[in-house]
Amino acid sequence: MYDVVVIGAGASGLMCSCALKMKNHNLKILLLEKNDKVGKKLLITGNGRCNLGNLNTDISNYNSSGNINKFKKYLDIRKDLNLKNGIIPICLDNENYIEYLKCIGIITKEDDKKLYPYSNQAISVCKSFERYLKYLNIDIKYNYDVTKVENINDVFSINDDIKSKYVVVATGGKTYPKTGSTGAGYEILKKFGHKIEKLYPSLTYLKTDYKYIKDLFGVRFNGIVNLNVNGIIKETEVGQIQFTKDSVSGICVFNLSRNVKKYLEEKKKVNLIINLVPDYSDYELERYIKTFKDYKIEDALSGIINNKIASAITKQLKVHGKLVKQINENEIKSILFTIHNICFNIIQTGDFDNAQVTSGGANLDEFTDGLESKKRKGLYAIGEILDVDGKCGGYNLSWAFTSALIVSNEIIKTSRK
Numbered sequence: 001m002y003d004v005v006v007i008g009a010g011a012s013g014l015m016c017s018c019a020l021k022m023k024n025h026n027l028k029i030l031l032l033e034k035n036d037k038v039g040k041k042l043l044i045t046g047n048g049r050c051n052l053g054n055l056n057t058d059i060s061n062y063n064s065s066g067n068i069n070k071f072k073k074y075l076d077i078r079k080d081l082n083l084k085n086g087i088i089p090i091c092l093d094n095e096n097y098i099e100y101l102k103c104i105g106i107i108t109k110e111d112d113k114k115l116y117p118y119s120n121q122a123i124s125v126c127k128s129f130e131r132y133l134k135y136l137n138i139d140i141k142y143n144y145d146v147t148k149v150e151n152i153n154d155v156f157s158i159n160d161d162i163k164s165k166y167v168v169v170a171t172g173g174k175t176y177p178k179t180g181s182t183g184a185g186y187e188i189l190k191k192f193g194h195k196i197e198k199l200y201p202s203l204t205y206l207k208t209d210y211k212y213i214k215d216l217f218g219v220r221f222n223g224i225v226n227l228n229v230n231g232i233i234k235e236t237e238v239g240q241i242q243f244t245k246d247s248v249s250g251i252c253v254f255n256l257s258r259n260v261k262k263y264l265e266e267k268k269k270v271n272l273i274i275n276l277v278p279d280y281s282d283y284e285l286e287r288y289i290k291t292f293k294d295y296k297i298e299d300a301l302s303g304i305i306n307n308k309i310a311s312a313i314t315k316q317l318k319v320h321g322k323l324v325k326q327i328n329e330n331e332i333k334s335i336l337f338t339i340h341n342i343c344f345n346i347i348q349t350g351d352f353d354n355a356q357v358t359s360g361g362a363n364l365d366e367f368t369d370g371l372e373s374k375k376r377k378g379l380y381a382i383g384e385i386l387d388v389d390g391k392c393g394g395y396n397l398s399w400a401f402t403s404a405l406i407v408s409n410e411i412i413k414t415s416r417k
């Protein structure tokens with residue numbers, strides 16, 4: 001009989017197992033993983049760099065239909081960090097996940113508020129966890145797919161095979177299923193009566209039917225993006241925007257993607273309205289354009305916006321090929337308006353196969369402040385399986401690690417009683 005079985009050796013399951021054993025070496029812990037190695041998803045995070053967290057710990061970076069605010073104090077790592085030129089010193093005096101990562105051998109550094117492993121490699125994070133599991137003598141079974149969890153007389157039975165006093169479900173969400181997170185954990189929690197909030201792919205690209213989207217393939221720039229739903233601006237993001245052959249992408253579009261599938265299912269009209277040149281007013285742009293009266297309009301514009309966008313806009317407004325001096329006042333107004341408000345009608349989002357995170361999941365309010373199930377004592381859930389998702393920038397891993405530490409503290413507390 002084990003004290004704790006942790007299901008899933010992803011970010012949260014790895015942190016939870018290590019933290020439990022670090023706090024009480026006598027605990028008998030078993031980590032179950034359906035893949036043949038740990039952290040398959042962790043390995044591809046942050047484009048292979050693994051963005052572990054963010055120094056902007058504002059709770060508004062997290063979404064949940066439950067009360068995420070009660071976890072604010074755990075997620076707020078800033079006050080505990082003693083940064084020197086962006087480098088976090090090696091000392092183990094605080095109880096946040098950055099400190100635990102240090103114990104495991106993962107030193108963190110900051111880049112524009114985002115936290116990365118000092119090695120700049122996700123693989124070093126996985127390897128450090130692997131080595132630490134060994135060092136702590138934590139049992140791990142690979143290629144072990146958990147399909148059944150029951151509780152009989154206050155003892156958990158896993159696949160009619162393994163017995164444990166506590167079970168931590170750390171099976172992740174539903175995105176990138178090839179990494180192992182196929183959504184199996186939702187079924188485990190459902191069997192214990194948990195409500196699963198509707199699942200949507202989040203942090204993903206948005207498909208558009210903009211007539212000239214193919215021509216914009218590969219364009220990247222910084223701008224302001226507004227998410228407009230049925231004529232109302234719901235959210236705004238500033239940052240890098242990218243076009244693919246049929247979609248608008250980039251970090252700020254990812255951050256706006258969370259509710260888009262839901263809006264589309266509700267038959268709402270969703271547009272991305274982009275300000276291509278936020279630094280210049282209509283007046284300044286008009287003066288600039290009119291300086292080049294003998295140029296074709298698309299050539300005049302391409303001095304200030306990407307030439308592929310200049311070409312698309314002038315085709316869209318049917319002024320392509322005209323000289324600036326031939327453009328009338330109404331046409332100038334339309335050009336200026338479009339530069340500041342180019343509109344992309346959204347018809348679809350990326351799906352679970354390519355979204356970075358799942359929004360929705362196990363209802364947070366059905367868990368205590370220590371993330372113990374209110375339906376079944378001794379059952380816990382951590383990481384992406386819960387109805388918590390964050391923006392790009394390290395928030396999803398910080399939730400995975402932080403929720404793991406919350407549960408490790410809780411289990412240590414209750415197992416002492």
Ligand SMILES: Cc1cc2nc3c(=O)[nH]c(=O)nc-3n(C[C@H](O)[C@H](O)[C@H](O)COP(=O)(O)OP(=O)(O)OC[C@H]3O[C@@H](n4cnc5c(N)ncnc54)[C@H](O)[C@@H]3O)c2cc1C
Pocket residue numbers: 007008009010011012013032033034035038039040041042044045046047050051052053144145146147170171172173175176179180181182183184185355356357382383384385393394395396397398400
């Ligand atoms: C391409 C990509 C890039 C990302 N980049 C970042 C980033 O830079 N920063 C950031 O904060 N977030 C990032 N994320 C999100 C982040 O990776 C996840 O939110 C985080 O890994 C969730 O951790 P988790 O422990 O809940 O689940 P996971 O890391 O998904 O781990 C779940 C584990 O459980 C195992 N498992 C599932 N079901 C079973 C079962 N039935 N039996 C046994 N084992 C099972 C799986 O095989 C898996 O190993 C990225 C995601 C993707 C897809």
